[in-house]
Amino acid sequence: QLQLQESGSRLLRPSDTLSLTCTVSGGSINTVDFSWSWIRQPPGKGLEWIGYIFYSGADYYNPSLQTRVTMSVDRSGSKNRFFLEMTSVTAADTAMYYCARSIGPTVTTRFDPWGQGILVTVSS
Amino acid sequence: QPALTQPASVSGSPGQSITISCNGSSSDVGSFNLVSWYQQHPGKVPKLIIYDVYQRPSGISSRLSGSKSGNSASLTISRLQADDEADYFCCAYAGSATLGLLFGGGTKLTVL
Numbered sequence: 001q002l003q004l005q006e007s008g009s010r011l012l013r014p015s016d017t018l019s020l021t022c023t024v025s026g027g028s029i030n031t032v033d034f035s036w037s038w039i040r041q042p043p044g045k046g047l048e049w050i051g052y053i054f055y056s057g058a059d060y061y062n063p064s065l066q067t068r069v070t071m072s073v074d075r076s077g078s079k080n081r082f083f084l085e086m087t088s089v090t091a092a093d094t095a096m097y098y099c100a101r102s103i104g105p106t107v108t109t110r111f112d113p114w115g116q117g118i119l120v121t122v123s124s
Numbered sequence: 125q126p127a128l129t130q131p132a133s134v135s136g137s138p139g140q141s142i143t144i145s146c147n148g149s150s151s152d153v154g155s156f157n158l159v160s161w162y163q164q165h166p167g168k169v170p171k172l173i174i175y176d177v178y179q180r181p182s183g184i185s186s187r188l189s190g191s192k193s194g195n196s197a198s199l200t201i202s203r204l205q206a207d208d209e210a211d212y213f214c215c216a217y218a219g220s221a222t223l224g225l226l227f228g229g230g231t232k233l234t235v236l
Contacts, residue, residue: 047215115169
């Protein structure tokens with residue numbers, strides 16, 4: 001059964017760079033059938049799609065975030081990880097960040113399963 | 125302001141049916157059959173319950189159904205149960221890869 005687990009920096013200062021890792025177990029990220037996504041949820045608010053990336057490296061980002069966001073995939077052996085970097089964070093970036101598998105070889109709204117999430121707080 | 129509009133809350137009694145709407149535009153919901161619904165219990169991870177407008181993932185109850193008409197999608201839950209009480213979010217493809225994906229603001233379902 002595929003499982004995802006987020007890790008990374010949980011407390012940031014304004015203007016810092018957010019760096020998160022999603023480690024996938026129970027399956028390989030090296031597949032054309034799925035892409036790999038990041039989604040966030042500010043406390044008490046709704047969900048926001050950040051972006052997704054295919055193992056090939058093709059990536060798609062939320063237009064409102066794309067100038068600050070980069071996703072990448074670890075192709076070094078069997079690490080089975082993908083990453084999120086977000087620059088110049090502000091308090092508005094405080095949220096639970098989830099990684100998820102996106103099902104389908106192209107654009108999809110089908111995210112399953114999700115990681116447990118990691119709460120990232122931006123505060124001075 | 126989310127581009128997909130959902131009612132902030134809906135409620136129903138056990139055994140009844142409810143419908144949650146997700147209003148988009150001709151550029152997203154109206155143009156593509158790429159609409160999903162997610163259920164999120166308090167403090168829990170969102171769970172996929174409907175994809176591609178009306179498809180149910182394995183293990184999801186047939187009491188849950190999805191549909192679409194024009195620029196609006198809907199989630200219907202029949203024979204309400206206490207465990208259905210949760211937040212529900214719709215998600216739709218926004219017309220091109222450069223526009224990405226949109227989520228609705230979420231609907232809180234209360235089982236009375």
